[in-house]
Amino acid sequence: MLQISERSDEKLSIINHGENVFHDALELVKKGEKRFHVDNPGGEDYDLTYVANMDLFPEGVKDLILQMTKGADIHPAFLDYNETNIDQICIEFLEQFNNAEFEVINEYAIVSAKIILKHTDIPVAFLDERIKWFINDAEKLTIKESFSEDVPKETLRITPNPTEFGATKSNWSFISSTILFQNLFFWQVTTKNATEPIKYAEVGLTEITGIGGVLSNYSMISDAVESKGWKTYLKPNCTRYSDDILSRYFNINTKPDDATVANTADFSTEFPALSITWYFSRFKAGFDETIINDRFIKEMDEYVEAVLPEEKVLGVLARGTDYVTMNLGDDRIHATVEQMVPRIREWMTEGGYKKIFLATEDQDIFDEMRKEFPNEIIAIAQERHSVMEFKEKDSNLIFDFEKKIREGKEYDDALEDTTVNYFYALYILSKCDAFICSGQCNGWDVVRSFNHGRFDKQYKFTVGITGEPATEDWKVVRPLSAGVFARAVYPESKAFYMTYSFDMEDTVSPNALKVALDKTMQVYPYFTYAVVKRKRVYYLVENPLDFVIKETEEIIEPSKAAGNYHAITICYKDKKLNVYVDHVPTDGTALNMVFQTFFYYYFSELDGKAYPVPEGVRTVENGVPEDAETDAYSMVDAIDPQKLMAQAMSPKDYFEYPEKEKTKPDLTLDDCGHYSISVDSDDFMKFAKSVGGTPSSVLVQLIGESLQRLNPDNKLPLEFTTPVSVRTVMGNTNSLLHQVVHKQFEFDSEVFMDDKNEAEINADFRKQLAEFASPQSINIMCGVYHGIVEGYKKAIGANMLERVTASMRETKISASVTHMGTISTSEYGNRIHIDNVRVMPERSIGLIMLEVGGKFYISFCIGLKEDKYARFMAEHMQELGMKSTQWKEV
Numbered sequence: 001m002l003q004i005s006e007r008s009d010e011k012l013s014i015i016n017h018g019e020n021v022f023h024d025a026l027e028l029v030k031k032g033e034k035r036f037h038v039d040n041p042g043g044e045d046y047d048l049t050y051v052a053n054m055d056l057f058p059e060g061v062k063d064l065i066l067q068m069t070k071g072a073d074i075h076p077a078f079l080d081y082n083e084t085n086i087d088q089i090c091i092e093f094l095e096q097f098n099n100a101e102f103e104v105i106n107e108y109a110i111v112s113a114k115i116i117l118k119h120t121d122i123p124v125a126f127l128d129e130r131i132k133w134f135i136n137d138a139e140k141l142t143i144k145e146s147f148s149e150d151v152p153k154e155t156l157r158i159t160p161n162p163t164e165f166g167a168t169k170s171n172w173s174f175i176s177s178t179i180l181f182q183n184l185f186f187w188q189v190t191t192k193n194a195t196e197p198i199k200y201a202e203v204g205l206t207e208i209t210g211i212g213g214v215l216s217n218y219s220m221i222s223d224a225v226e227s228k229g230w231k232t233y234l235k236p237n238c239t240r241y242s243d244d245i246l247s248r249y250f251n252i253n254t255k256p257d258d259a260t261v262a263n264t265a266d267f268s269t270e271f272p273a274l275s276i277t278w279y280f281s282r283f284k285a286g287f288d289e290t291i292i293n294d295r296f297i298k299e300m301d302e303y304v305e306a307v308l309p310e311e312k313v314l315g316v317l318a319r320g321t322d323y324v325t326m327n328l329g330d331d332r333i334h335a336t337v338e339q340m341v342p343r344i345r346e347w348m349t350e351g352g353y354k355k356i357f358l359a360t361e362d363q364d365i366f367d368e369m370r371k372e373f374p375n376e377i378i379a380i381a382q383e384r385h386s387v388m389e390f391k392e393k394d395s396n397l398i399f400d401f402e403k404k405i406r407e408g409k410e411y412d413d414a415l416e417d418t419t420v421n422y423f424y425a426l427y428i429l430s431k432c433d434a435f436i437c438s439g440q441c442n443g444w445d446v447v448r449s450f451n452h453g454r455f456d457k458q459y460k461f462t463v464g465i466t467g468e469p470a471t472e473d474w475k476v477v478r479p480l481s482a483g484v485f486a487r488a489v490y491p492e493s494k495a496f497y498m499t500y501s502f503d504m505e506d507t508v509s510p511n512a513l514k515v516a517l518d519k520t521m522q523v524y525p526y527f528t529y530a531v532v533k534r535k536r537v538y539y540l541v542e543n544p545l546d547f548v549i550k551e552t553e554e555i556i557e558p559s560k561a562a563g564n565y566h567a568i569t570i571c572y573k574d575k576k577l578n579v580y581v582d583h584v585p586t587d588g589t590a591l592n593m594v595f596q597t598f599f600y601y602y603f604s605e606l607d608g609k610a611y612p613v614p615e616g617v618r619t620v621e622n623g624v625p626e627d628a629e630t631d632a633y634s635m636v637d638a639i640d641p642q643k644l645m646a647q648a649m650s651p652k653d654y655f656e657y658p659e660k661e662k663t664k665p666d667l668t669l670d671d672c673g674h675y676s677i678s679v680d681s682d683d684f685m686k687f688a689k690s691v692g693g694t695p696s697s698v699l700v701q702l703i704g705e706s707l708q709r710l711n712p713d714n715k716l717p718l719e720f721t722t723p724v725s726v727r728t729v730m731g732n733t734n735s736l737l738h739q740v741v742h743k744q745f746e747f748d749s750e751v752f753m754d755d756k757n758e759a760e761i762n763a764d765f766r767k768q769l770a771e772f773a774s775p776q777s778i779n780i781m782c783g784v785y786h787g788i789v790e791g792y793k794k795a796i797g798a799n800m801l802e803r804v805t806a807s808m809r810e811t812k813i814s815a816s817v818t819h820m821g822t823i824s825t826s827e828y829g830n831r832i833h834i835d836n837v838r839v840m841p842e843r844s845i846g847l848i849m850l851e852v853g854g855k856f857y858i859s860f861c862i863g864l865k866e867d868k869y870a871r872f873m874a875e876h877m878q879e880l881g882m883k884s885t886q887w888k889e890v
Contacts, residue, residue: 001050001051001052001053001106001177002022002050002107003048003050003106003107005046005048006046006047007037007044008047012033012035012036012037012047013028013033014037015037015039015048016039017042017043017133021048022111026079029050035050036048040133042133042136043133044133048107053075053077053078054066054073056075056162057162061163072272073273074272074275075182076182076186078185081185081188082188083111083114088185089119089184089187089188090185090187090279092279093172093184093277093278093279094116094119094184097154097155098122099122099125099154100116100123100124100156100158101125101147101156102124102126102128102131103127103158104128104158104160104177105126105128105130106177108177108180108181109158110135112177112180113126113131113135115184117138117140117141122156123140123141124141124142125141125142125143126142126144127145127147151174153171154173156172157173157175158176158177158180159174159175160177161176162176163176163795164179165179165276166276167275167277167278167281179277182277183279186273186274186277189273190265190267193261193266194262195262196263198230198263198264199258199259199264200231200232200256200259201221201222201231201233201265201267202233202255202265202266202267202268203217203232203267204234204238204268206239207240209240210422210442211241211422211423212441212442212443214239214246215250215252216286216287218232219286219291221267221274224279224280230265232253233252233253233254233255233259234253234255236254236255245416248293249292249419249420250292250293250296251291252291284445286449287446287449288449288452289449289450292423296423300423303424303428304427304428307357307378308378308431309378311353311354311355312351312352312353312355312433312434313353313355313356313378314344314347314348314351314357314432314433314434314435314436315356315428315429315432315433315434315447316344316358316369316435316437317360317429317437317441318359318365318369318438319360319361319438320360320364332439332441334438334461334463335463337365337368338561339461339468339561340436340438340461341372342469342470343436343459347434347436348376351434351457353434354376355376355378356369356373356376356378357378357428357429357432358377358378359380359426359428366379380421380425380428382418382425426450429443430446430448430450430451431451433455433456434455434457435448435451435459436458436459439460439462439463440460440462464533465534465535466534467533467534468561468565470561471530471532471541471543472534474530474532474541474543474544475541476540476541477540478540479537480531480538480540480584480585481631481633482631482632482633482634482739482789483538483586483737484792484796485788485789486584486587486738487538487584487801488795488801495557495558496582496584497559497580497581497583497839498583498837499555499580499837499838499839500578500580500581500591500836500837501578501835501836502579502834502835503577503833503835504576504577504831505575505830505832506575506831508572508573508577510549510572511605512605512606513549513572513602514549515601516598516599516601516602517568517570517598519619520601521547522624523597523622523623523624524593524597524625524736526628526736527567527586527736528542528566529541529542529543530542530543530567531585536797537793537796538584538796543565543566545565545566546564547568547569548563548566548569548571549569549571550572551573552572552573553571553578554571555571556571557569557582558580558582559582563580566582567582567585567586585736586737586738587723587725587737587738587739588818588820589740589821590735590737591820592820592823592850593618593734595823596616596823596824597617599823599829599832600619601619603828603831611827614825614826626734627732628735629736630734630737632730632735632739632782633783633785635732635782636779636782638783638787638789639783639786641787641788641791653716654718654719654746654813655708655717655718655814656813657707657845657862659866660863660864661864669838671863672861672862672863672865673861673865673870673889674860674861674889674890675859675862675870675887675888676836676857676858676859676887676890677858677860677873677877677885677886678834678857678885678887679855679856679877680854680855680856680884681851681854681856682854683881683882683884683885684856684882687881688762690881691758691759692766693758693762693766694762696765696769696819697761697762697765698762699819699847700720700761701752701762701765702873703815703817704747704752704761704814705752705876706870706872706873707752707815707869709752709872710872717748717749718746718747718748719745719746719747719812719813720745720747720816720817721743721745721813721816722742722817723818724740724741724742724772724778725739726739726740726741726782729773730782741778741782743769745765745768747761814844814845815844815845816844816846816847818848818849819849819850820848820850822850822851823851830854832852832853833852833855834852834855836890837850837859838861845860845863845869846860847859847860847861848861867889870887874887
């Protein structure tokens with residue numbers, strides 16, 4: 001794409017403004033040039049800058065797309081196109097709109113607008129006056145100052161956001177300029193090499209495409225080009241399936257003898273691009289049994305007769321393996337066995353189904369279903385694999401996994417068996433009396449197509465869009481706003497929680513836990529809600545289930561069914577108390593308020609006495625805080641974060657510990673080392689006072705000295721990030737929502753090598769923090785975070801959140817430090833010891849400091865099993881005079 005930019009002082013090729021300005025520039029692009037001066041007699045001179053269409057995506061998003069397509073672009077380059085060849089432009093796409101509004105001006109927007117104005121009656125509006133350089137005589141062209149926030153379906157709104165596809169939401173009213181251009185010019189891409197009238201359409205697919213995808217896409221393109229009179233065939237040997245296997249089982253056209261480049265439309269390399277166009281989205285990617293040859297149909301009919309009993313049978317298709325490992329997004333998230341079982345039981349009772357025919361390639365799903373229905377399962381004997389096997393082979397796709405476990409003839413034979421079993425399973429499912437599918441997949445479409453509407457009833461789970469089946473009837477309280485920010489920093493497919501692990505002086509009392517939690521929830525009813533996702537929007541909903549308080553050492557994630565979807569679950573064993581908190585609706589600072597109330601009631605109940613209420617601790621008598629659900633971000637207008645964040649996150653190199661795992665975007669708890677350092681508050685604060693520091697600044701000093709002194713040859717600066725609560729500045733001190741912004745601190749590496757610099761480090765930190773935490777700065781940052789949250793909402797709605805935020809998790813900082821403050825207690829405080837506090841781990845070092853009962857506890861998490869950084873830091877603290885310092889691995 002060519003983008004319009006200000007005239008620079010660089011020495012560049014010069015082209016003249018005019019009707020062919022973009023084509024002239026593209027000819028230079030083909031020669032390797034990327035930027036050009038344009039002389040414009042009718043307006044200002046300007047530059048054109050070429051950006052490859054795939055490079056319009058953020059780097060993390062681009063990488064994920066190319067991973068899913070095995071390197072195939074979803075946006076063609078369009079270096080050659082002809083806007084005058086109207087027969088090869090899809091004008092039909094525009095017929096659904098009454099208006100066209102352009103929020104962006106670039107090559108694609110301008111060329112598309114010209115086509116709309118010349119070949120339709122649709123009026124066009126731009127926000128940019130420069131459009132008059134290119135279109136100056138159109139009656140239907142207007143310039144506006146702004147557009148309405150809501151986009152009616154009959155209005156075509158063109159956005160600069162490259163992730164607005166249209167196809168992901170089945171809403172073509174709001175799309176990027178690249179997608180608009182693609183919708184208009186895709187025919188020219190497929191026919192670019194033709195010099196004769198087109199007779200054929202060649203379908204080429206990649207090796208990653210499964211057999212269902214091969215047949216579905218072949219059928220879809222056949223239907224799509226039928227109106228043009230083209231005959232479809234499959235490109236020879238383009239899939240993992242040999243042409244021999246395909247011809248043996250299926251009715252697929254092979255390449256005709258007279259098919260040539262000159263008379264054939266190419267649907268091979270550009271197929272991913274076609275799949276996200278409006279024209280092709282209208283043709284169903286499915287097929288029926290007519291694509292299977294008669295001999296194979298006869299074999300399957302005989303098998304059905306032998307396998308299915310005379311009793312009524314419920315067919316269940318449950319996908320796992322690569323549907324889990326690929327993390328394909330909301331529309332392809334499949335229900336788990338736990339989510340499916342209640343509906344299966346309900347249908348079997350109400351419909352009188354005696355048996356279940358189960359089709360699954362996932363061994364774990366098969367085992368779980370057999371456990372739930374030990375006497376009802378019928379299944380094909382076939383090789384199955386588990387998600388763990390995929391991970392052990394470092395594979396996301398079935399294709400990759402198969403290639404890693406077999407080769408040669410063994411691979412070919414196994415592939416044929418898998419293909420045959422796949423169709424046997426789908427065909428038998430189609431002969432069942434009713435059908436349940438775990439989620440969207442080719443199998444859902446194929447089974448229904450084979451069945452021809454004969455099922456008693458059918459159901460497809462859509463848990464990624466409609467939410468958890470168990471919570472679908474729970475009443476909505478309100479959309480979740482600030483929590484969207486927390487959800488975005490970690491994959492949606494994984495639980496995002498904080499773990500508080502306490503060592504108690506006394507054996508934990510389950511009765512006191514229940515009393516304390518009940519009374520705490522009277523003060524903070526916010527935590528009685530569940531966080532659910534429905535139609536790509538996060539909501540807080542009323543949760544009618546009891547909180548989980550269980551005697552176990554295992555983690556029970558609060559955001560999962562086992563935790564009843566509450567924000568908090570409590571697990572205890574002997575003297576160990578673990579509290580697991582869903583980190584989406586709240587932050588750590590807010591949890592201190594909750595823990596203060598909780599421990600006050602716990603020890604009062606445990607000891608049978610009413611302890612004096614510590615200062616600042618809320619009780620039932622105080623009632624619910626008025627601003628508990630106030631969102632600081634929404635208190636100010638949203639600010640576009642791009643410019644400000646780009647300045648703050650300049651591409652600069654910072655020190656990262658050399659042992660850091662850089663190949664995994666996300667680490668598990670098992671990948672990380674966890675250590676706990678404790679020190680008496682008096683010892684710590686005495687040292688902090690001696691260097692003019694605070695707990696936060698001393699924490700940066702200590703970890704910086706640990707990192708640099710163990711890596712003395714490092715010359716790069718160290719950067720630390722810390723969350724800063726905005727509650728005091730914004731006047732919502734009781735808010736339980738995420739109310740933090742993040743500050744980066746940079747230090748030269750040399751300052752950490754000499755103890756004489758400790759006061760300088762602390763002073764520098766406090767100065768930077770004071771400037772950052774000023775009311776003016778916090779208001780601006782809240783506006784930026786408001787803008788980010790709004791962007792996340794759009795990304796969630798477009799099913800793009802994980803792709804948009806993938807790069808955020810590729811942390812470049814040296815360490816993150818969080819001082820969460822003090823849990824205020826009465827005299828019972830010294831009976832509470834913090835074993836660990838941790839958030840789901842990232843690849844950098846993370847320190848979380850919390851004070852309780854006269855001690856500071858520093859929880860140390862690192863994506864490395866070695867203890868040397870934590871050990872050095874603890875021993876260094878002792879050398880600095882903090883003699884009470886102790887440390888351990890947890």
